[in-house]
Amino acid sequence: MPHAKYPTPLHLEGSTLEGGGQLLRVALGLSALIKKPINITNIRGKRHGGGGLKAQHLTCVQWLGQACNARLSGIGLKSKEITFSPSQNPTSLNIDSTGGEIRITQNTPGSINLVFQAILPFLLFSGASSPIRVRISGGTNVSNSPSHEYISEVLLPMLTHIGIPSSSVQLHSRGWSQGRTCVGSMTFTIKPLTGKLPAFSLVERGSITRVKAIIVAPRETERDFRDELELMFDKRASMIFGANTQDWDTDIMFEPSHHEKRYSLLLIATSSTGIKLGRDWLYDQAIRPGKSEHIPRTMVKQVSDELLGEIAHGGCVDEYARDQVVVFQALAEGKSRVDAGLKDGVNNRLSLHTRTAMWVAEKMLGVKFDEEGGCEGIAFDPRVSKSEEEGITHLAGDIQNLNISTT
16 A cells, blocks of 8 residues: 655644634544645634643544544644644545444543534545444533533534534533533434535524523522523513514423532524524532522523524524534535624624634635625535545444543
């Protein structure tokens, strides 16, 4: 077998725009998929504590590196510069197509859902012919990252809404960064694309018809949360549902967190066109013994304020889903449009995370995002790995051996 060749890496400055883990995750996922080597310097350069790779970022680098047989350098906790060079040999697509299970193991509550976001484009466009199961251990409810509930109730349904095959997630146990830290696990079942992703359009939201609340908190706070939410719905119905005062619904779900310092609240608004907007909060403020009675009121007020902001802007994605669809716009066939709504009278409000994802996609794929949120994608075809490259055999070893452990 000839030696793998590695082109000159594309340099990305890690402190650009948001300057955190978003840039790293998007760049790694695209690099593994399109086999373009990258060199990232000043990783997470705008983060407190010196930046560099945390455990969850190291997990992404190691797993994607193994999956695409990449040559790696600079890999280690707190590393501020890495080079990631996927093999150019088409037989290196290490994704099993026989229904095995990938296991990605973290020994700390690093965010499972951020790891999932990093590897999802690679798996969806892998060309595998059968669903892929990925079991990831780590944190399911972690500060500064999407919760298990947000992924299952908002992100995955929104990805299905834009034409990506329906994926599912099973929660085995929760992993928390609050209270006594602990490690949990989740299994994602992903159906890879069988061809190019058609261009999609998220421009018509319709009216809000339903709001669902999911609470994970100490058992003794259930009644307080329900009372606060019902009061909020009564007072803010017109702001949430607009003129639709008859045909709307609310639902409140509660799960005990089994710890006095673990509180999580997610609110999901669903529109008449199937759009889902979500806001959540893992309570991360100090909790003094006997001084927690204000928490349900505080959380309901903050999360409902944020959801009302999402509803008021008129767009078809919330702030956190917007940056997740960027990669799929860039890979789709044709021009995809996403209306992110108005902010201060300006079209298409874009968070730093979204602008960062767009910057990486433009650098790596050569696409351009216009002021209205549109992008002409590169029409990436997952079938290329099966039939259009000389010598390809779509296989790759025992998927159960793709285990990564970080400390």
